[in-house]
Amino acid sequence: MEPKGTTIDEQAVNRVRAGLIDALTATRLAEAFAALSDPTRVLIISALLEGELCVFDLAAVLGLSQSATSHQLRILRHLNLVRTRKEGRLVYYALDDEHIRDLFQRGLEHVRHR
């Protein structure tokens, strides 16, 4: 085995590089995780685990302003973490699919497993 010197272990580097996800996927993935990188948005997802809620009630649950709630919901909406259903002047938000639930639970396991 060649000793480590000033030069890079090119063989290992090239092998790893070949298995890397591409830059676009990395960016998309980072965006998805970024959606859950704020305590407020985490709480929104936590609330929606129980079922759909309109913006007004969601704001009440979180003790947050309606404006701030709406801003955060927009982020989650654009990243396809939640979907909307309009009913009169109310807009109900719900988790987009079950993947979100899974992702959230995996995160919880990591946090609680320390």
Place this chain on the structure above:
Amino acid sequence: MEPKGTTIDEQAVNRVRAGLIDALTATRLAEAFAALSDPTRVLIISALLEGELCVFDLAAVLGLSQSATSHQLRILRHLNLVRTRKEGRLVYYALDDEHIRDLFQRGLEHVRHR
């Protein structure tokens, strides 16, 4: 069923609030997801999926400066996503446990499922 008025649906709000995760957990969870909220760190995790790497080779794989790589690794280290093994003057980084792999894969599924 009572019509929605200017007041909050207190029953629903209280029920949802009772099921919410607590603020500290929300913060911790947000921090965990924040660890993966940057393309560079996502690529680092992607690289480490193949096995452990020293900082120098990792920087080469990513085409990133050694300093930037080290800064990002510190974040991942402090959030327990990676662990280190020292061997001489080299420090090898590896994924901390299999949960990270799972979390990463779930994220990938979400991104690719759109």
Place this chain on the structure above:
DNA sequence: CCAATGTATGAATGTTCGCTCATATATTCA
């Protein structure tokens, strides 16, 4: 011990982000 190598970290900087405030849009009701 001294120079070289691998890694870590503090300061500085440009950018992003979350909230508030003000305001706009949409829907219902009188």
Place this chain on the structure above:
DNA sequence: TGAATATATGAGCGAACATTCATACATTGG
């Protein structure tokens, strides 16, 4: 139609973040 309600959004501000640059720390070899 006009007032009230529900939601959305743009501007602005302070905080947090990713990178670079310079430098410090640690380990090995001569």
